[in-house]
Amino acid sequence: TVLIRGASGTGKELVARAVHYNSPRRTRPLVTVNCAALQETLLESELFGHEKGAFTGAVQAKPGLVEVAEGGTLFIDEIAEMAPGLQAKLLRVLENGHYRRVGSTHEAVADVRVIAATNKNLEDEQKAGKFREDLYYRLNVVTIQLPSLKDRRADIPLLVQHFLTTRQIGPTPFTIAPDAMEILQGYDWPGNIREL
Numbered sequence: 001t002v003l004i005r006g007a008s009g010t011g012k013e014l015v016a017r018a019v020h021y022n023s024p025r026r027t028r029p030l031v032t033v034n035c036a037a038l039q040e041t042l043l044e045s046e047l048f049g050h051e052k053g054a055f056t057g058a059v060q061a062k063p064g065l066v067e068v069a070e071g072g073t074l075f076i077d078e079i080a081e082m083a084p085g086l087q088a089k090l091l092r093v094l095e096n097g098h099y100r101r102v103g104s105t106h107e108a109v110a111d112v113r114v115i116a117a118t119n120k121n122l123e124d125e126q127k128a129g130k131f132r133e134d135l136y137y138r139l140n141v142v143t144i145q146l147p148s149l150k151d152r153r154a155d156i157p158l159l160v161q162h163f164l165t166t167r168q169i170g171p172t173p174f175t176i177a178p179d180a181m182e183i184l185q186g187y188d189w190p191g192n193i194r195e196l
Contacts, residue, residue: 005119048099048101069110073112073114087135097110
């Protein structure tokens with residue numbers, strides 16, 4: 001289990017992909033879910049799946065992302081946005097692999113590695129009663145802290161060169177003048193790599 005911490009735009013999802021594709025699980029799925037993008041009831045169904053008739057509109061059974069990621073990696077972005085009730089269900093998956101689809105009485109077991117990411121201070125979230133302490137310790141097995149781009153200015157020329165070569169239009173490659181690069185390196189990039 002890996003916890004990736006860093007400000008928005010520092011590349012947490014890219015690091016999660018690097019961890020997955022450089023691990024023994026690389027031949028199995030990498031599945032991503034963003035906790036901030038879904039309300040609690042939808043997120044539970046997305047993560048654990050649901051049975052036919054579990055709620056209005058559930059006309060057929062649907063596997064959840066935990067099941068889809070079987071043998072691979074489940075990347076949970078913005079984990080601090082997950083509601084406390086759902087945190088308890090995720091904790092169970094991390095403890096023993098057990099989960100239950102919404103509307104089911106059958107318990108399933110998952111073999112999935114979880115990588116979680118956050119731009120919030122989880123210790124502060126715990127003190128505020130918004131994040132479970134036991135879940136924090138289950139997630140915080142290996143921590144990767146991503147510094148802001150302003151704290152790693154030496155990366156800017158490498159990133160700029162990457163962007164110039166991967167976004168080339170036509171036969172002539174883009175270039176950047178040395179004085180323009182100097183300006184880029186002097187800027188604080190509050191939006192980090194996403195802004196760059």
